[in-house]
Amino acid sequence: MLKMSPVTNSVAASEWNRAAESSPADTDSEPVCDWRKFGSLCSRDEKERAAALGVLSGTVLAFLDRVAPARAENGAVKDGTPQWERESPGGGGIDKAMLLLLLRLSRNCPFRDISEKTSQLLQTAQERGVQIPQALGQGPSFFIPVEEMVEEGVVQPILREAFVSLGRLDHVTMVMGLHTEYLACFLRTQHSLLRLDGPLPYPWRHFIAIMAVARHQCSYLVQLHTAEFLQVGGDPQWLGGLSCAPQKLRNLNELNKLLAHRPWLITKEHIEVLLKPGGEGCWSLAELIHAVVLLTHYHSLSSFVFGCGVNPEPDHEGGHAFRPPSPCPTDSPRGEGGGSVPRAEALCEALMTVPSPQAEALYDSKRLPLASVSRFVEDPDFGYEDFTRRGEQTPPTFRAQDYSWEDHGYSLMNRLYPDVGQLLDEKFQTVYNLTYNTMAMHSGVDTKMLRKAVWNYIHCVFGIRFDDYDYGDVNHLLERSLKVYIKTVACYPEKTSYSMYHAFWRHFRHSEKVHVNLLLLEARMQAALLYALRAITRYMT
């Protein structure tokens, strides 16, 4: 079984923080909302959940009593903006944030009691004339039809565990839930990186995560970790961008850039600069290792997010709209800003089954870099370049035999950051050996060759070569469209498109495509990690 260790937070806390962020003025005046009472929503005990739900619905109803009548007097909505949002009356702590919390719980909660109750509450709110948010997109992934995802009735225990310990069941976890064996490892590692003892302070960890994912313009993870950053007590000013962060974190930017796009350029000098004592923002070796693992983890996780087309969370920007669910066409031109979104939602549904240029355009349009993301990036033009380019001096190939994870990487990691070394080792092994012996409609197949080809191809893309592997196999086993997809997701994930995902392995199951993505994630992470660790080793010798 998955062993979940203690976690520091609860959903409600994040909700509150978000509320506080949006209206910092009323944090003190109001007996600050009731977010703490909802903490026990993520309890295994049915009774406790019921109690927490009781409190929650009480709060919501009280809120509705206050707001809805007032609205009736004032004459409904103007400009589609909920009135209370602008005027911010007494119940400032619970308005939008509260509704979004309800929406999220109603959509993505592995406990049926909670999801039913919350959707009921939302409905009540709607009946009272409050505009309630609608989730956009179906299910956790844009690429994978909802039916392919785990049936909600038979929610696996591991997803419940994830919900209980994280306070939310995010889409990434749900998609990974297709491979529970791996998910367990993944969550353990991520939990250890973010929430257990480590050299870096908690807010820093999330900020580093934000820096990492911002390199790939992954707004999904930026939002997720922005919320967590605030929740663990991070300074909201830092969120103004990289320039607002302490010098020490800014120093990490160069390494972040290289790790994200061209890890082979990392040299011992880069490490030296960071570790140089005396100067402002000097890193210790232990901190640096922690940061490097976080960076590589999040670079490759953004690959996964794009590779699987993970949808924004219902409570994230772009994940919901305060609009009636199926608007009549006459309605939309009037609405500004989010006006096109509900239509998009309808489109989504219609186009979910058949890939078409429109759907793709729709998907791609969502991926435009947001200002909220780009402010964490410096030198945005720096991107992946082919490792070996014709007519140029090629950097020496990284020989897997000379610096392997098993022998060297692990040993170094284990010395500097012991627990995580072990966890990463387990995770790499799990993903490398993960197989169901199935391939499309065939079963009882040994997929080792295929998995190895994918793994080695990714390493090859990053310039790591195995002496004992015949790279002819890669061409032999991986069709062109798959190679295009793999390379895109591994090197410039933000360019992944709907059609790319659909183009390869047409007859394969979605879970198998997710499997490829897992291989991608881990192979990419290991490759970058190896370069970084090699540089650190060289620095140390």
Added chain:
Amino acid sequence: MEKMARVTTALGSNTISGCTMFCHLDAPANAISVCRDAAQVVVAGRNIFKIYALEEEQFVEKLNLRVGRKPSLNFSCADVMWHQMDENLLATAATNGAVVTWNLGKPSRNKQDQLFTEHKRTVNKVCFHPTEVHMLLSGSQDGYMKCFDLRKKESVSTFSGQSESVRDVQFSIRDYFTFAASFENGNVQLWDIRRPDRYERMFTAHNGPVFCCDWHPEDRGWLATGGRDKMVKVWDITTNRAKEIHCVQTIASVARVKWRPERKYHLATCSMMVDHNIYVWDVRRPFIPFATFEEHKDVTTGIVWRHLHDPGFLLSGSKDSTLYQHKFKDASRPVDKANPEGLCFGLFGDLAFAAKESLISGGGDSNRKPYGSGGDRRYPIFFFKKPDLTEQFAHESSALSVFETDLESSRMDWFVKTARRYLLSGKPFGELCDHNAKVAKELNRPQVSTTWTMLRVMYSDPGNLATATSISKGGSIPLMNSFNMKEIAAGGLGSESRLDRGKGEIWQDTIHLDPGNSLINNNDENEETEGSEGPADYLFGDAELEDDNLYPMEHENPTAEEAEYSLPQEAFPLRHEIVDNPSVPEHLQDKVDSPHVSGNEAEAVCLTPIKSFSLISISQPLYESHLPASFFSPVVREMLQHYAEAGDVQMAVSVLIVLGDRIRKEEHWYTSYIDLLQRFELWNVSNEVIKLSTSSAINCLNQTSTTLHINCSNCKRPMSNKGWICDRCHQCASICAVCHHVVKGLFVWCQGCSHGGHLEHIMNWLKSSSHCPAGCGHLCEYT
């Protein structure tokens, strides 16, 4: 070449001579191997494959085997071995999976003899049979070992390890047919070369990959293994189960291990990463290396003793592109630099400290009295290890000092009592606070008590606070504060001068010092008070350490300042200037209707107990009702932080729980408090705490390891399915052994014989009889 073959082959160790020397290679080495006559060494690596002659004072390059303009990957060697029977025969393991043999007797420039490309992955190791000329063994990343007869074109047998990669293979030196193989998953397998179908034995030697193994040159049953888990283990495999007889813990993963010739207990190791030194260990003394060679600048990749019978010379190749010959005499001996010292805490807080005699007596401090020379308690126990002539370790005699703690001062009674008596839930907030304040007061913990009272004042609904509370405490008796004990112990050790004082004195002494320091450090604003308090220090005892908790809280909490300020009432007049603390912001002061603690009131109360030093008197709510309770949150949070940092998590967590949603949580306090409670076997309290914590992660602690494994009382087999029917004997497993009815509800059973029954029945039965009621003859025990 002919000359090479004719170098002396005598085995007498006197023929080997030389000095510590090195030469630069062109590229990093992966492995080295030495010729039988110890006159030549071969170095192999990704970009190097050379033979060097070992001369008196230098290495001389004899031959470069890496020929051709663009050498193929077959030349990229992971391992190399020189045949111990035939000077002309070499084998290499290539990173691309090829096994290559080389014949130095060939006239052409390219000495490559045979090429076996049967392995699919990198070959990690090649090994010649020690006595058989044509037998070669290889172990590869693909999980297979292959045995080659060099007279044939392909392998004669393939051994499948049924697992991940093979990291090392070694023929036994004594047993003709046996070889050992070590694996990436931590196993070691022993094979009979004649039986390729199945290994003879297998055991798990390490956690994580076993990088290397080496047979003892003389003792046929000994095998040394080294792994990524930083251990070197010596196994005795003559017994039925491989038995670990020695274990050496190194500081980095072990890449190579080689027994030292002619020295039964010595072996040399080098590491895979990070550490560049070569260590020679005496396996009986696993803590400090016997000898160290520190010449290399990068990790050492290959080590080999120069001659089979000469312990004096070690050759090593490294990633730093050098080849070294180390003369054993030049090795550094870490033992010489070490100061043998030992420090250990006893079960009851005693501290034993052993140090080299010379160190202890050499100090100039007159206070020092080693126990041997007339302390108040003697330890007439002396251990003399019988000198073993084969051991080359110097003998040290040490003086042992034992410091006893005053049992009273280290008792955790107060902790247990407090834990038991605190109320954490079930009553209104105010009552809980009052109750806990009372408990703390009765246990002579005035600060804690005061804190509770203040919390009550801060967070209670002002309307409810009709009755005035006035509390005064006698704080004269030193508290048994064991959390402070740790600090004290640390302090005591740090300042050596106090180390050797008699029992109890240490604590006393440090106590005098610490409170003073901490008070002065913490209370800049209250220095005048400190001055006057100085002479009366002893009155506070340990409690003083906690006393400073009050101060930071006070000046961070300006509104409550005047009311809660508690002054030491040590027979000097109340100092009013402290009340007019300049740090109190004016506007806040204005908000407060009336300052409540008038000098009169305070003095009136303190008249009775002359030594009481803390007082709180509240006759009215401290703030106007418009001041919300959350106003105090930052202060309280800091106060809790302070308690927790001072080591009193009990206080911090209890307050957190009682405050409930009035304050944000700190999770790790919970975990440490729960941990403490469980150590004191306060299971009920710890469960209550777990249950009351609102944090989901703590709550779920209750749900871990809730599985009970039970045996069926009939067939004594484990019950595998749920429910009460055993699926093996189809009997109900929960029959009461006394009344023979099915037990529903509380069921108690003996873990020894699996019999049990109704709790009451069993209790009664065992009162009169000590045997199992089922008649199985087991002596059950009910505790």
